Amino acid sequence: MTIGRRTFGQGIVAAGGLALPGLFSHPAEAQRSADTLRLVFRDAVPNVDPYFNNQRTGLILGHQAWDGLVHRDPDTFNIVPALATEWKWVTPMILEFTLRQGVKFHDGSPFTAEDAAYTINTVCNPDTHVATPSNYTWIDNAEVMGTHSLRLNLKRPTPAALDYLALVLPIWPKAYRERVGVEGYSRAPVGTGPYKITHVDVAAGLRYERFDEYYEGGPKGKPAIKNITVRFVTDAATELTELLAQRVDWIWNMNPDQAANVDRLPFLQTLRQESMRVGYLTMDAAGRSGADNPMTKVKVRQAVFHAIDRTTIAERLVSGGSRVPPAPCYPTQFGCNADAAVQYDYNPTKAKALLAEAGFPNGFDVELTSYVQPRQWSEAVQSYLQAVGIRARLNLLQVAAQTARALKGELAMSMGSWGSYSINDVSAIMPNFFDGGNNDYAKDAEVTRLLVEGGSSADPAVRSTAYDAAIKRITEQAYWVPLHTYVNTYAFSRQLDFKAFPDELPRFYLAKWK
Template structure:
């Protein structure tokens, strides 16, 4: 691969947590070669009219005629309720089955009407919304202002314990001012309010959810989106059917494909095998090494799209994992920033146009000021010198907890080891890794953050610097700047606060942005599917050729 740097082989054993499925390992070259050889043989046999092998074309044609799109994913959902999971998989499912108050155009990012036909800010902390009439929930009930008020008040309450409270912490109270009119009082001016209402605020049916309760709602969810959920098996599968009562004129449109069948598999090897064997029509997050090989096959194709997701390493500057943690020392953190060749990881491992973010945010997000960031070149010699200055001339031992692709974690681990930091790599499933991280038990943590596709710094920096579960900095000045940047309707005041925060975060080497994600999609050549930069597959816009 032309790798310039430490070996890609792990220096330490990868520890799997007891009682859980292995992490999502990528298929090896040998395994993918075997599958592709089988497929080539099957294509030849099918072309000769012989009924044998995997039957890729026949299975796909059968699903097309059955009006079913078969989707296979990793990161299985234990809870389908969009407010009670923070996985990208959950956000994708939510946008198929639920509608939000406003719609963000996937091409232009323009905010357009959806369940709200109009909105206005009569005061900086007051948002008024006119609710669309004639919208039906999947159970046949009418959507009114009461459903909107119920949803906003529930998810903004600390007692609700939603998965990502910061998405709704700006809401003080919602009230109905008419059957189809809502007033939302904000705790502070929130310039990104409409982005949050578009991306992460689906509307609950009040009467139904109160009737069945939170547990009953997970078992049989009801929304108002273009698809309705007909079956949910936690961690295993979700079945959707087109909602024929979906309101006319929606910018989402009426789905062309009648049914979606989503299955969750434990690893990327299984996922890719399902696609190549014709048992799935769509997958994503493929191994980028297989991009060209897949595109040489006649029945499937692969496409790539950079997303707003960042790969990162959280560094325990606050000492949450131990008060005497070497990571609490500035020079140690600076050594880590110099030790990791992020450019090589982006270009040689992630590939497809991946970039190294200078600041702790995605470049297009409002407030992401790269000019304010302190930069760190890949410089192992400087890293060793900084460790010696910090009192660790021989390095030290620590742990990296990760749910990202194992070879990415191994690369980071080996870069650290090359300068003397002996980091044990613990690979975990996503949910288990996040849970452990929230408990304060991860000295170094490799993860990814997609900002819920919100194109504003307030969707990423407060998560890691605002005092919540993911904050391993716990810096009062950073928290103050997060509040300041998120509490003004003045764009210049917001930029000033976020620039100051970026300057401080990078000077202190708090949180290491590693690379942007490039999502690799694999799908049937019979499928018209378009990826978008916000990393939200829109199956309601997909159709069969």
């Protein structure tokens, strides 16, 4: 099957028919003089508080303004001090921290163990309804041991505990949050990070200002750029228009077909970097969207695997080193054993035969929802499915809208992506889709049991055995199709010194003007 591509010229027409010679003005230089970095993202974040969205954009925005107890060095993946200066394992279930003194929140209040314990105990409470509960289910509670000492009690041994603490446990200021309430905090958040948020509009964007009282020795350092503005737009065409017109300085995940042409412009450059993000197709094996849903039949799900030429999508559409993960996880994650997975080749003839065996010799109609951009990636999957008789009606949604429908159990088939919060352990991906919760469209008790077993031991051999069994069952039953790894395509001003990292977490506090 030939997968269609848009040329750079077509992209420009779609973006408003811009003529390149007219773009050579100097608004980017003006912004450099104003010391303001202008960013655009395609998905609006409904709540900028990192605990109440599970979008990559939300993680990125939060990382500039909040710190956790520890920090993961983006080059080495080593855990280094942040709000805690020291830590030690008392037992496999108890982790104690010595907290840094002299740290201020953005409102000027001092950071203490009370703030850390309040944050951790709040987000671990099921009544708080955080966006990704599986990130915190391993924690029992936090105890204040002194003004600057904290004890973390675990429910089970968790080898990746420090990675979770570094990436998904930013600390709130207790007094401020209790005073302004949950809604007030989402509108005017306060953290301890190198930037403070000065304006929030969940529909339009937000503004940051360098926090000049960021603590000495902080792992993120003091930013070189004073201000950041963030705007949300709805589509890739608008995003590209803004970049070409030099009304923004940085975008990401643009159509890779356009990278070479953008690089030819004297004021722009591109950069590509594979990330830990996995694109996937999930199917409603549990019948949540309807008991007569064809996806409840294992042969239909296996047919879907055989119908899609994932290698062609990875190499020709995503490109840049993208690959097809053989298991439902990112290949470097602990527990992601390719040898445990049942493999499915691209075989449309076999797909048609399986559909006939399942009782659908003439195929069937189904809704395929997706928030994946560029849209050609979703259209390619749709085309492969239609070629074997699965007449998928593609419904492109915003991330928040699809997430809301997914949690309600409304999706028979859906495409999305998962970045594991950049945690290099399968406990950060598979439980999110197979823990029996609202994101679980398999509801397989055996898979859930195996994942709990793998996440409840400090013994690597025990963990590996459990995760291998989970991977084998997930792939045998064809619950979840890993489509490809993501390769981020960044485009930004040549005046900007920006470095990308494989954990898919842009660090604007490290950026500077040339």
